[in-house]
Amino acid sequence: MTCTFDLGHYAEILEAAKTGGYRFARFEKSPERGDLFLRHDVDLSLDAALTMAELEAEHDARATYLLMTESVFYNLASSEGVEAIARLRELGHWVGLHAVYPNAALDDRFDPVVAWHNPSAEYMSEAIPAAVNVYAEPWFSQATYRSDSNQHWRAGCPHEELRAGGFPFLQMLVHPEIWVYPGATMGSTMRAMLAAERERRLVQLADDGIDLA
Numbered sequence: 001m002t003c004t005f006d007l008g009h010y011a012e013i014l015e016a017a018k019t020g021g022y023r024f025a026r027f028e029k030s031p032e033r034g035d036l037f038l039r040h041d042v043d044l045s046l047d048a049a050l051t052m053a054e055l056e057a058e059h060d061a062r063a064t065y066l067l068m069t070e071s072v073f074y075n076l077a078s079s080e081g082v083e084a085i086a087r088l089r090e091l092g093h094w095v096g097l098h099a100v101y102p103n104a105a106l107d108d109r110f111d112p113v114v115a116w117h118n119p120s121a122e123y124m125s126e127a128i129p130a131a132v133n134v135y136a137e138p139w140f141s142q143a144t145y146r147s148d149s150n151q152h153w154r155a156g157c158p159h160e161e162l163r164a165g166g167f168p169f170l171q172m173l174v175h176p177e178i179w180v181y182p183g184a185t186m187g188s189t190m191r192a193m194l195a196a197e198r199e200r201r202l203v204q205l206a207d208d209g210i211d212l213a
């Protein structure tokens with residue numbers, strides 16, 4: 001098994017977790033042995049989130065998708081955004097807020113769970129009124145946390161430890177964009193995402209009656 005950042009290996013990680021006896025848990029009660037909190041901060045692409053969500057559903061996996069209301073890359077209030085939330089819920093996933101500090105205002109689109117975008121240490125783990133802060137105890141500790149930020153697992157890809165049942169519980173942060181789009185480096189993956197985005201925008205322009213001749 002090679003730990004590449006693609007959907008093939010992502011599916012292997014999901015299966016490894018099932019083999020290790022983990023169950024997909026939501027951020028609503030304290031972690032118990034065997035809980036896997038699969039978390040997706042959606043920074044860049046709703047399309048990537050939906051692709052990952054479909055794959056997870058095929059593998060009977062449930063995740064928490066944290067979506068931004070203040071993204072410069074996508075508009076959650078657009079028809080696309082509304083449809084994305086509906087599809088995520090239809091597939092059985094949970095939807096929380098990927099918030100830009102200090103705005104953690106939740107509305108009825110969201111389950112009461114918040115992850116700060118690019119948090120700094122001073123406020124990262126502070127309690128948030130009426131919501132779970134995924135970076136606060138009891139959900140968060142270094143030993144029970146793995147993140148794929150910038151295509152780099154700081155403590156290694158978790159698939160082996162998951163398969164062996166090595167974590168008492170785990171919060172795993174996976175950014176859909178870096179698995180869905182091809183590329184051996186973060187730079188090439190981002191360029192692949194932008195190429196797909198360009199095609200998507202051209203279709204949108206045509207749909208909007210823009211003459212592209």
Ligand SMILES: [Zn+2]
Pocket residue numbers: 002003004009157158159160
């Ligand atoms: Zn791996």
Ligand SMILES: [Zn+2]
Pocket residue numbers: 041042043098116117118
């Ligand atoms: Zn983020």
